[in-house]
Amino acid sequence: MSKRNVYLVVACVVSLAVVLLLPSVTARATVAVLLFLVAVAMLVRMFLTKTEDLQATRVSSNPPDEESSQEIFALGKLFEATMSGMREGLLVVDKDMRVVASNKAAHRLFNLSQGKLNSQRLTELTRNPAVYSAFLDALKGTERSGVKVETHGPERLVFDLRVVPLSSANGRSAAGGRRSNAAQGALGVFIDITRIERLEHVRQEFLSNVSHELRTPLTAILAFIETLEAGAIDEKEASHRFLSIIRRNATRMHDLIDDILELSAIEAGNVQVRAEQVELWPIVTDVIASLASKASAEGIVLKNTIAPDAVVFADARRLEQMLTNLVENGIKFNRPAGQVTIKFESGARQDEVQRRDPETGASHSEAPERDKIIVEDTGEGIPAQHLERLFERFYRVDRARSRDMGGTGLGLAIVKHLARAHGGEVSVRSELGKGSTFTIELPRSSN
Numbered sequence: 001m002s003k004r005n006v007y008l009v010v011a012c013v014v015s016l017a018v019v020l021l022l023p024s025v026t027a028r029a030t031v032a033v034l035l036f037l038v039a040v041a042m043l044v045r046m047f048l049t050k051t052e053d054l055q056a057t058r059v060s061s062n063p064p065d066e067e068s069s070q071e072i073f074a075l076g077k078l079f080e081a082t083m084s085g086m087r088e089g090l091l092v093v094d095k096d097m098r099v100v101a102s103n104k105a106a107h108r109l110f111n112l113s114q115g116k117l118n119s120q121r122l123t124e125l126t127r128n129p130a131v132y133s134a135f136l137d138a139l140k141g142t143e144r145s146g147v148k149v150e151t152h153g154p155e156r157l158v159f160d161l162r163v164v165p166l167s168s169a170n171g172r173s174a175a176g177g178r179r180s181n182a183a184q185g186a187l188g189v190f191i192d193i194t195r196i197e198r199l200e201h202v203r204q205e206f207l208s209n210v211s212h213e214l215r216t217p218l219t220a221i222l223a224f225i226e227t228l229e230a231g232a233i234d235e236k237e238a239s240h241r242f243l244s245i246i247r248r249n250a251t252r253m254h255d256l257i258d259d260i261l262e263l264s265a266i267e268a269g270n271v272q273v274r275a276e277q278v279e280l281w282p283i284v285t286d287v288i289a290s291l292a293s294k295a296s297a298e299g300i301v302l303k304n305t306i307a308p309d310a311v312v313f314a315d316a317r318r319l320e321q322m323l324t325n326l327v328e329n330g331i332k333f334n335r336p337a338g339q340v341t342i343k344f345e346s347g348a349r350q351d352e353v354q355r356r357d358p359e360t361g362a363s364h365s366e367a368p369e370r371d372k373i374i375v376e377d378t379g380e381g382i383p384a385q386h387l388e389r390l391f392e393r394f395y396r397v398d399r400a401r402s403r404d405m406g407g408t409g410l411g412l413a414i415v416k417h418l419a420r421a422h423g424g425e426v427s428v429r430s431e432l433g434k435g436s437t438f439t440i441e442l443p444r445s446s447n
Contacts, residue, residue, distance in 0.1 A: 089190035138186035217249035
């Protein structure tokens with residue numbers, strides 16, 4: 001027992017004797033409580049002191065080298081996980097242009113499904129001069145960014161390459177000599193911008209098409225206005241004809257702008273589709289009534305074969321818009337005395353149906369069917385090479401004929417996006433000399 005503990009025991013015995021010699025019970029209780037509190041405080045202090053000593057002993061028992069190695073290992077695992085999880089291709093080369101580190105995205109970039117990039121020279125991986133030049137500049141101490149790199153493998157990919165120089169931690173050369181401005185390596189990041197490039201191409205093509213579509217009617221309007229100003233306005237018959245042409249072209253511009261705004265709103269997700277159970281026959285009847293005069297002028301017969309009890313799950317207003325575009329196209333590109341027919345095919349339940357294999361007993365889900373609204377025409381048909389792009393913006397099979405008929409080139413694109421907004425799809429089948437068939441597929445309500 002330590003000397004300190006002996007003193008404590010003696011102090012406790014003396015204090016106990018003093019308490020017992022006190023004549024008053026109250027005094028005895030008061031002193032006893034004070035002694036108890038002092039004892040508790042001393043015990044707590046001893047416990048905390050012992051705990052600190054144990055912690056200090058544990059810390060001192062771990063050698064510094066072991067602790068440092070654990071930190072390095074953790075950092076290495078973190079670096080490896082970061083590189084593996086990156087979508088961007090990462091490539092690190094040394095001063096001899098040999099790859100010393102890479103990730104899985106870089107393997108896909110250089111079409112290496114197996115094997116490693118490490119230890120290979122950069123020239124063995126790619127012959128692209130832009131890549132080599134960017135890494136070479138980085139080894140000379142110059143950071144490079146905005147380098148456009150294209151690959152032509154199974155598909156065309158476009159990357160934005162950024163390369164930065166890597167120096168040693170103390171800024172000295174690898175040999176440990178004097179400070180050197182030259183980098184000891186270079187790190188390159190390949191950022192996939194294929195989708196951005198594709199969207200930029202679509203944007204430029206869209207602006208070009210819009211400019212062209214607006215320029216044509218605007219040129220005609222300006223030309224006839226100049227003719228009227230030159231004196232033709234005094235000729236009643238000619239002025240009426242010129243004003244009619246101006247009105248027709250102005251209407252065409254108005255329709256084009258309306259379609260552009262409508263399509264932009266749909267693509268941006270600003271158009272809400274409030275789908276519900278609606279009767280199809282009245283919608284088709286309204287569409288036919290609105291286009292009856294145009295069909296009569298072309299000698300086209302519009303036929304509604306929809307059953308009166310047919311019901312679809314859709315937004316009535318948007319469905320009418322889709323059918324109007326398809327039926328109007330059927331009128332425009334039909335033969336004289338032709339016909340446009342609207343049909344309906346009811347699908348099975350939209351919710352998945354569980355089927356059981358009679359041999360194995362295993363159950364599987366069958367893909368649900370959809371309701372189909374079909375618009376058939378007896379026109380000349382569409383060549384097969386045009387079918388894939390038919391629903392693109394401003395795409396026309398016969399540009400001159402479409403413009404003469406007042407088409408904007410956006411009707412089918414609007415139908416496609418509205419169908420997808422319903423969770424459905426639109427498709428086309430056509431055969432030259434036999435007409436075309438457009439089908440809107442809509443999901444059925446799960447209720």
